[in-house]
Amino acid sequence: MSPECRAKYRRLGLFALGGVLGFVVDFMALHGMLLAGAGYYRGRLASFLCAVLCTWMFNRRWTFRERKANKGLLNEALRYLVAMSAGGTLNLVCYATAIELWPLSRQWPIFAVAVGCIAGMTLNFVSSTLWVFRRKSGDGF
Template identity: 50%
Template sequence: MSRQFLRFVIAGVIGFVVDAGALYLAMKAGAGPYVGRVISFLLAVFATWQINRRYTFDRQTDRSIWREWHEYLLAMAFGGVCNYAAYVVAIHMLPDASWTPLAAVAVGSIAGMGVNFLSAKLWVFRGARR
């Protein structure tokens, strides 16, 4: 399980880069830090799903890819609630600076990681061999 968790963390780091990059792009396009975060979170979930289904867990071939995506999105939404709550708290507590959204995304990502790993392992990719 430790190897699997390490792969999950690596996927999460890549997801963090996608999340933070998309957030800054969304904010530059006019979305605020809250709407931008919803957009960036969805993009990060898609990116981590692609990585986790191929490298962290063995994809179960008896389910449709659409069902797997919907289950993964729902599972990540549970961790996403923890993630977003921590993000909002961090936005309010940190100084108003250009690096604040990035730091808040990091705080949120760490807050949701454990919930996300367990829901992916025990529900979405249950029975994976890795």
């Protein structure tokens, strides 16, 4: 396997690991918000934002460390938030669908969170690779 191919698999693996970390943060924040009475949807919005912050910090430090943006930290964070919003929208739609159609997910919201996170991961990886942390040469993955 070529070094370039290994680097691509490494990046995908690290992105997935960051996603697992984000999933844990997401669910823990949702659980806290539900206990605080925020409800399924307001709680999920807050937990999603916590997960985005967590995954941005992880991906910046580990997954795309050689591709950090040169336009400033705040600019990169905002680009990441915008990029994750598309995946986040898909994530939230899948979460809401699971909550509404799958009674078990109301009892165990972790299942609905998992459905949403898995659905949004591919879109998030592509947007991170091609836009937020893209190489200057624009060679993609």
